[in-house]
Amino acid sequence: MRKYSRQREALLTELRGRKDHPTAEELYFSLRAVIPNYSLGTVYRNLSDLSTDGIIMKISSGYGPERYDGNIKPHGHFTCTKCGRVYDLDGFYDSHVDTKEMIREIGNSASSKDIASISEIRIMLYGNCVNC
Amino acid sequence: MRKYSRQREALLTELRGRKDHPTAEELYFSLRAVIPNYSLGTVYRNLSDLSTDGIIMKISSGYGPERYDGNIKPHGHFTCTKCGRVYDLDGFYDSHVDTKEMIREIGNSASSKDIASISEIRIMLYGNCVNC
């Protein structure tokens, strides 16, 4: 049975309170400001547990370490190949009816004899960000 | 100036000759059968150089180590969250005119004030494969 912990609560609050997609280490520094002896191992453990449970989302861009997103409402992402930062694409999945329809169509058009079941569809754009 | 090398050539041939998306280590074992003292560091170096130059593609799924694809023609992927294997979605970008149109629309609908330029659009489905 899962038990409450101040550390996991603080991690969730921190992650949900920011619009960027921090790495484990970035979260670690932020959380040390709240709970001074918060351990890096605990950050990793909680990130792993929470993303396995689908409470948060792990983002793998291929440009730098893993990043995490507190918003699990389906939405696209954009990775800057220069700095590795990941940004939200708020337009996807919700703003446009067309996009919503489009995403649904993607799942339907998935053609691979190897697929048994689909649980998620992710879209990642790559390019350069305005901050680089 | 880039020079030819038997090792890089063999890597490209191997990667292009298979439909799976091998990890660096998997390629290393295959390549040792062709060039017995092929070094793992060389595998990594060539994979890095070739993907930086856009000759091959690095696939980051978040389930296991990085994988590589010798086919750079735009196409979607499917990751099995159980075994980490990555499969091609051949339907995307080419088979359906609708899908092609859809993907183009995705680029156009990309709404983030942080985007300076977009170089690539990737779609990754997650789920379980029939082999698991």
Place this chain on the structure above:
DNA sequence: AACAATAACGATAATTATTATCAAATTTAT
């Protein structure tokens, strides 16, 4: 063909990112 310049290699060390271990502390149910 020999030569010089330079890029790539193999072997291995180092680094980075992440996971595992375990005794102590915290949480939860009784």
Place this chain on the structure above:
DNA sequence: ATAAATTTGATAATAATTATCGTTATTGTT
């Protein structure tokens, strides 16, 4: 308050990848 179970912090270990460096291979030039 006590006991059982989970989580933690500190740290060790592992996995994946990158860097180093002396040697080898490739390429352009005599």
